[in-house]
Each structure stands twice: as structure tokens, then as C-alpha cells.
Amino acid sequence: DTEVTQTPKHLVMGMTNKKSLKCEQHMGHRAMYWYKQKAKKPPELMFVYSYEKLSINESVPSRFSPECPNSSLLNLHLHALQPEDSALYLCASSQAIRLYEQYFGPGTRLTVT
Amino acid sequence: GIQVEQSPPDLILQEGANSTLRCNFSDSVNNLQWFHQNPWGQLINLFYIPSGTKQNGRLSATTVATERYSLLYISSSQTTDSGVYFCAVNSQGGSEKLVFGKGTKLTVNP
Numbered sequence: 001d002t003e004v005t006q007t008p009k010h011l012v013m014g015m016t017n018k019k020s021l022k023c024e025q026h027m028g029h030r031a032m033y034w035y036k037q038k039a040k041k042p043p044e045l046m047f048v049y050s051y052e053k054l055s056i057n058e059s060v061p062s063r064f065s066p067e068c069p070n071s072s073l074l075n076l077h078l079h080a081l082q083p084e085d086s087a088l089y090l091c092a093s094s095q096a097i098r099l100y101e102q103y104f105g106p107g108t109r110l111t112v113t
Numbered sequence: 114g115i116q117v118e119q120s121p122p123d124l125i126l127q128e129g130a131n132s133t134l135r136c137n138f139s140d141s142v143n144n145l146q147w148f149h150q151n152p153w154g155q156l157i158n159l160f161y162i163p164s165g166t167k168q169n170g171r172l173s174a175t176t177v178a179t180e181r182y183s184l185l186y187i188s189s190s191q192t193t194d195s196g197v198y199f200c201a202v203n204s205q206g207g208s209e210k211l212v213f214g215k216g217t218k219l220t221v222n223p
Binding site: 031033037041042043044045048050055056058088090097098099100101102103104106107109 | 161210
């Protein structure tokens, strides 16, 4: 099974709301990733967790706050977002970082109003 | 950082035609993946191919690591092959970051 699940599929939120995106994998992978994808652009890396520790933060604004409560779960907490943050948010996992194939979830399509 | 260039940017085919998509990269890599992004946004793994040749049904891929390019072949294309094809690499000397090319948008007409 190479499945990564993400919830919710769609999210509409106001600029003053607080919401969370969730990602789950049961493949025993120890690396998990958040990517952001704008329309007609490739995915861009936001965060990497390796063995539940934050390994990479690609200078993402603090209104995005990642959390890795255990090796199977990855959350992205959202607060005070801007309309330009509207995008497809993709979660991925791999056995470990660098040398291993990444598997992507179906994404959460976020609209900030 | 590593640069990834994909060509062509757009490709329109009739059903049944064959095509070749190209990915050039500027540095040695230890990870190269091809993905198909369907119209709903799902990124589907096609190949993990840092070097060599692989085949999966109508699709095959070749990476010539020494010359820093990879090719994705699609034979007997079907309308369901439509979407965007991304090449993504991880540099040998770089960080853990997977860097994506800009993609090739494929449209297969019936």
C-alpha cells in the first residue's frame, strides 16, 4: 500500500480563521513533507520532517505552522492567512530523506477569502 | 541550486500517437522521479529512476546520469494520459529538497 491520505479535500477560510490540514501515511515512512502548488506551477517544498523532527523550513511565513505528532501523522496549522495563500497543499512521505521515492497525497485545495 | 528543465512545455497528440518528454538537470542527482498530475491535482508516481531504464506498460523511462538528462516515453497514448508530467530531482551535493521542473502539459485528443 503506497497511500498517503489528506483531509479535508477542500477548505475555504477567512483571513481571521484558524484551521488545520491533516496528512496520514501507514507505510512506515520516516520522512514527511508539505508542498504548496499554485495554479499552473510546479509544487514547491515548504517543510520536511525526518524522524518526527523538523529538518527543513523553506523560509515559510509563521502563519503556517507544521506539526508532526508521530511518525504517521503530519499537520499544517493555518492562522491569519492571506488570499495569496490560496493553493493546493500537498503532503508527501518517503522511507527516509534524499535517496528514496516520495509518494504524494491527493492534496487539500485551500481558498482564503 | 540545481536547475531542472523540461521540454516541450506543451504537447498535443491524437489518441494512439507516441511521444517523448525530456528532462535536463544541471547537477549530479541521487533521486529522479517522474510524476503525472491528473486534472484533480493528484500526483501519481510513474518512475523512480536516478539511472538506467524502466518500463511499465505503455510507459518507459531512461535516465543517462552522466549526461544529465532523462526521457519519458509514452506509447499508444490515450485520453486518460492527459495532464501535466513533472520531472523532479534531488541533487547529490545539495539538500534533501526535491526540485521540480516546470512540467509538460500533455493533451491527448480522441
